[in-house]
Amino acid sequence: MKTIAFFDAKPYDREWFDHTNTHYDIRYLESKLTPATARLAEGADAVCAFVNDNGNAEVIDKLHAMGIRLIAMRSAGYSNVDFKAAYGKINVVRVPAYSPHAVAEHAMGLLLTVNRKLHRAYNRTRDFNFSIAGLTGVDLYGKTVGVIGTGKIGRAFIDICKGFGMRVIAYDAFPAKDAGIEYVTLDELFSQSDVISLHCPLTEQTRHILNEDAFAKMKTGVFIINTSRGALVDTEALLNALNSGKVRGAGLDVYEEEAELFFEDNSGNIMKDDVLALLVSRPNVVLTSHQAFLTEEALQNIAQTTFDNLDEFFENKNLTNEVCYQCELGKVVENCRKTRKERCF
Ligand code: NAD
Numbered sequence: 001m002k003t004i005a006f007f008d009a010k011p012y013d014r015e016w017f018d019h020t021n022t023h024y025d026i027r028y029l030e031s032k033l034t035p036a037t038a039r040l041a042e043g044a045d046a047v048c049a050f051v052n053d054n055g056n057a058e059v060i061d062k063l064h065a066m067g068i069r070l071i072a073m074r075s076a077g078y079s080n081v082d083f084k085a086a087y088g089k090i091n092v093v094r095v096p097a098y099s100p101h102a103v104a105e106h107a108m109g110l111l112l113t114v115n116r117k118l119h120r121a122y123n124r125t126r127d128f129n130f131s132i133a134g135l136t137g138v139d140l141y142g143k144t145v146g147v148i149g150t151g152k153i154g155r156a157f158i159d160i161c162k163g164f165g166m167r168v169i170a171y172d173a174f175p176a177k178d179a180g181i182e183y184v185t186l187d188e189l190f191s192q193s194d195v196i197s198l199h200c201p202l203t204e205q206t207r208h209i210l211n212e213d214a215f216a217k218m219k220t221g222v223f224i225i226n227t228s229r230g231a232l233v234d235t236e237a238l239l240n241a242l243n244s245g246k247v248r249g250a251g252l253d254v255y256e257e258e259a260e261l262f263f264e265d266n267s268g269n270i271m272k273d274d275v276l277a278l279l280v281s282r283p284n285v286v287l288t289s290h291q292a293f294l295t296e297e298a299l300q301n302i303a304q305t306t307f308d309n310l311d312e313f314f315e316n317k318n319l320t321n322e323v324c325y326q327c328e329l330g331k332v333v334e335n336c337r338k339t340r341k342e343r344c345f
Helices: 011-020 057-065 100-116 118-126 152-163 186-192 212-217 235-244 274-281 296-314
Strands: 002-006 024-028 046-049 070-073 091-093 144-148 167-171 195-198 222-226 247-252 285-287
Touching: 002 296, 011 024, 011 296, 046 296, 070 296, 091 296, 100 118, 100 152, 100 195, 100 222, 100 247, 100 285, 100 296, 144 152, 144 186, 152 167, 167 186, 186 212, 212 235, 235 247, 235 274, 274 285
Parallel strands: 002 024, 002 046, 046 070, 070 091, 144 167, 144 195, 195 222, 222 247, 247 285
Antiparallel strands: none
């Protein structure tokens, strides 16, 4: 029986992985994967990791030295793995789609909450405060939403927005042909959108795609929704834009510096991250802790696809969901082995 070192395990992971597991010995570890904890994988055949685990070059080398040849990411995003370091040493697989609807629906939930101030209304009525002063929102109907990244989640979000009667414009570095999407330049998207929602991966090209320059080009009163990766937004620039009124509200499921904080109960600690403390203190910011994926359907799909990925690896088959540093470029690579249905190395 193959042993899987499962880092950053949470009760909901165990529930769905145990429910779906048929033939693996899963060593659940509460620790996140870091250079210091990598040794906990000693004796395992593969590592299973999540979005805030650290797959940097040091970790890759330590795992490789212990004989680990596979990291199975149980996430779609994989910006936390150093693929150049992994290439030739450790194959990396992921779960490319588990429920784009889960994330897209959460993005709309954030937009509705921050626009109609549902979080504030909830607190008021719990206190029998039935005043509605200060809770005015705007109709989404007829407004323009700018979607950055029109992959699986971006498109699910576009469909939801169309259901609300919104005009949809989009930017993608690799636009989908014949998808019936109105593509515009990034600058046009910034200047025309009443709502901007991020659905692209975090890469060197997209890091701080919403920065001071970008906020300067936006309409006053724009809503920002980020369910993708925290570092797509320069948080200090967002705070300035919230202060100036340029941004009317922000719904965030991710945060640049979330790795040490999210998925843990920090309620008994003094919050040392001043930027996060400032964000959370704003009445027009709604922050959730990277939970957009968290539906029963998504958890079931994550577990099943991860087991399928592990089976393919241990049965020496082609790795359907393998990613490498070339894939990360997001474009068709000449002589890509994956397109020939071979392993990346
Ligand atoms: P996807 O690969 O289907 O789509 C990503 C899209 O982004 C593609 O169309 C791609 O062409 C586009 N893109 C790539 N580089 C770009 C660039 N420089 N500028 C603009 N667009 C670019 O991915 P997906 O399944 O739709 O997921 C999108 C992102 O959502 C993931 O990368 C991940 O970061 C995030 N995500 C978050 C959660 C959560 O729980 N909050 C869960 C799953 C995924």
